Amino acid sequence: MPNRDETTKYLPLSEATCYILLSLVEPLHGYALMQKVEVMSQGTVKIGPGTLYGAFTVLEKEGLIVKVDERDRRKSYLLTAKGRAVLLEQVRRSEILVRNGIEITKGW
Amino acid sequence: METQTVRKFKWFWAWQDDKEEAWLSEMAQSGWHLKWPAFPCIYTFEAGAPRDDVYRLDFITSNKDYQDYLQLFQDAGWVHLGSMGGWQYFRKTKQGTEIPEIYTDPESKMQKYRRLLSLLVIFFPIYIVLLTNSPADSTHLIYQIGKLLGGFLVILFGIAMIKIYLRMNQLKRL
Numbered sequence A: 001m002p003n004r005d006e007t008t009k010y011l012p013l014s015e016a017t018c019y020i021l022l023s024l025v026e027p028l029h030g031y032a033l034m035q036k037v038e039v040m041s042q043g044t045v046k047i048g049p050g051t052l053y054g055a056f057t058v059l060e061k062e063g064l065i066v067k068v069d070e071r072d073r074r075k076s077y078l079l080t081a082k083g084r085a086v087l088l089e090q091v092r093r094s095e096i097l098v099r100n101g102i103e104i105t106k107g108w
Numbered sequence B: 001m002e003t004q005t006v007r008k009f010k011w012f013w014a015w016q017d018d019k020e021e022a023w024l025s026e027m028a029q030s031g032w033h034l035k036w037p038a039f040p041c042i043y044t045f046e047a048g049a050p051r052d053d054v055y056r057l058d059f060i061t062s063n064k065d066y067q068d069y070l071q072l073f074q075d076a077g078w079v080h081l082g083s084m085g086g087w088q089y090f091r092k093t094k095q096g097t098e099i100p101e102i103y104t105d106p107e108s109k110m111q112k113y114r115r116l117l118s119l120l121v122i123f124f125p126i127y128i129v130l131l132t133n134s135p136a137d138s139t140h141l142i143y144q145i146g147k148l149l150g151g152f153l154v155i156l157f158g159i160a161m162i163k164i165y166l167r168m169n170q171l172k173r174l
Helices: A004-008 A016-023 A029-042 A049-061 A081-104 B012-029 B064-076 B104-131 B141-170
Strands: A065-071 A076-077 B005-009 B032-038 B041-049 B053-059 B080-082 B089-093
Touching: A004 A029, A004 A081, A016 A029, A016 A049, A016 A081, A029 A049, A049 A065, A049 A076, A049 B032, A049 B064, A049 B104, A076 A081, A076 B005, A076 B104, B005 B141, B012 B032, B012 B053, B012 B089, B012 B141, B032 B080, B032 B089, B041 B080
Parallel strands: none
Antiparallel strands: A065 A076, B005 B041, B032 B041, B053 B089, B080 B089
8 A cells, every 4th residue: 555655746636637547447548538537527627639648658657557458559547556545635635625615615 | 633732831940839730720721731741841731621620739759659649649539640750740620619639738738848848958968069079170161160050059959948948838827
């Protein structure tokens, strides 16, 4: 299990990275992920191929995701234990922010 | 019936990728669609109906998994028109009022300029070393011209790095 320092150094994640990690709880390839993120985020976050390709490269290098399949020149990735730990930490952090936000912007 | 093609030469510096993208879109709106780019800055266009197309350029330094890279763009609806010295030319037709992008957030777009910068940063010191190591017989005209050219290139590199760095900073956000 990765220790806290190893996970918190990546925070805060960008919205796009957050959604990418959230999507990879199950194996997914590039374009399928792009579509899933658009639906999950209710259209607020779109991921372009340039952004996604770069993210895949970095996330794989840092050990947050791992390649599980390659078919027809499409790689599928999955979250690693480290990836899950980072995501969990980010969600915890975001939750505090959102709670503050909802309270303060009540009735706006 | 053969489609009419035309070749144009137009110089764009590395940091003027947005201008290049805008120019290609303008050509498309006039009915000239990029067929392929060739080095150095020679564009082949073919005639067709005017289209509201978006052109985007990516810059890559490694050809590792190039086919996967292209497949991802293709799946996302981008047509690959060719490459020119690391630059990848993509086109997508607008659907509605939304402008399609290959980089959807500023941080990832910065990666493209970082790659460009890293390439220049590697070559810059090499040029300096070459410039400061002149052979014994350095009064000969050839060497003088060589030094002048070298000096000019060093300055150009310096300007390029600054311009790209500024372009990167334009993308910074809160």
